[in-house]
Amino acid sequence: MGIIVPDLVEQYLSSLNRTHDAVVDDIARAGVERGLPLVDAEVGALLRVLATAIGARRMLEIGTAIGYSGIWMAGALPPDGSLLTLEMDQGRAREARDNFARAGLADRVNVIVGDAKLMVAKVSGPFDLIFQDGDKQLYTPMLDRLVSLLRPGGLLVTDNVLWDGEVVPGYLPKPVRNAADTRAIKEYNERITTHPALITSIIPLRDGVSISVKKYDH
Ligand SMILES: C[S@@+](CC[C@H](N)C(=O)[O-])C[C@H]1O[C@@H](n2cnc3c(N)ncnc32)[C@H](O)[C@@H]1O
Numbered sequence: 001m002g003i004i005v006p007d008l009v010e011q012y013l014s015s016l017n018r019t020h021d022a023v024v025d026d027i028a029r030a031g032v033e034r035g036l037p038l039v040d041a042e043v044g045a046l047l048r049v050l051a052t053a054i055g056a057r058r059m060l061e062i063g064t065a066i067g068y069s070g071i072w073m074a075g076a077l078p079p080d081g082s083l084l085t086l087e088m089d090q091g092r093a094r095e096a097r098d099n100f101a102r103a104g105l106a107d108r109v110n111v112i113v114g115d116a117k118l119m120v121a122k123v124s125g126p127f128d129l130i131f132q133d134g135d136k137q138l139y140t141p142m143l144d145r146l147v148s149l150l151r152p153g154g155l156l157v158t159d160n161v162l163w164d165g166e167v168v169p170g171y172l173p174k175p176v177r178n179a180a181d182t183r184a185i186k187e188y189n190e191r192i193t194t195h196p197a198l199i200t201s202i203i204p205l206r207d208g209v210s211i212s213v214k215k216y217d218h
Contacts, residue, residue, distance in 0.1 A: 019044075047129075055127045061131045125151070197214055
C-alpha cells in the first residue's frame with residue numbers, strides 16, 4: 001500500500017477494481033514477489049479507461065518492465081491498433097514479450113530494447129496516448145519530444161509524480177527516496193503544469209499519476 005491515500009481507502013478502491021484477468025493477476029503477483037516497480041491495478045485500470053475513452057489506436061510506453069501496464073493499455077486497442085513499448089533491460093523485455101503473448105496481445109505490441117531517450121528520437125508519431133514510466137531523471141529531458149509525438153487531443157500519462165509524497169515540502173519527516181529523482185520529479189511537475197501545449201491534472205492515486213492533454217491549437 002502507498003502512503004498518499006490511506007490504506008483503508010486504497011483497499012476499498014482495490015475491492016472495486018473488478019477487471020479480473022488471470023494473466024494480469026499472475027504478473028502482478030510475480031511483480032510483488034520479485035519487488036518489481038510495476039503500476040498497481042488501479043493505475044492499470046485508469047490507463048485502460050483513458051485509452052478506451054479517447055479511442056486510442058497508437059500508443060507508446062516508456063518503461064515496459066515485464067509488460068504489466070502494457071497489458072492494461074493494449075487491452076483497450078482495436079485489433080489493428082498498436083502499442084510500442086521501450087525497455088532497456090533485455091531480460092525484462094523478453095519476459096514482457098512472453099507476457100503479451102500469454103495475454104493474447106502479441107500481434108498488437110512491439111517491445112523495443114534500448115535507451116528510451118535515444119529511441120524516442122527515432123520513433124514517428126503521432127500517438128494517441130503516451131505512458132511515461134521510465135527513468136525519473138529523464139522525465140523532463142524527454143518531455144518536449146513526447147509532446148511532439150502526441151496528436152492534438154492525445155494524452156501524456158505519467159506515473160510516480162507524487163513520489164510517495166516526497167515532492168511535497170514537509171510531508172515526510174525523513175525522505176528515503178533518491179534525492180536526485182525527487183528533484184527531477186518536482187521539476188517535471190512544474191514543467192507539465194506550465195507547458196504551453198498541455199493541460200494537466202494530477203490524480204493522487206497510488207504514487208500519483210499526471211494526465212496531460214495536448215491542446216488542439218498547438
Ligand atoms: C517503473 S518500471 C516500469 C513498470 C511498467 N511500466 C509497469 O508498470 O508494468 C521502469 C522500467 O523502465 C526501464 N528503464 C529505465 N530507464 C530506461 C531507459 N533510459 N530506457 C528504457 N527503459 C528504461 C527499467 O528497466 C524498468 O523496467
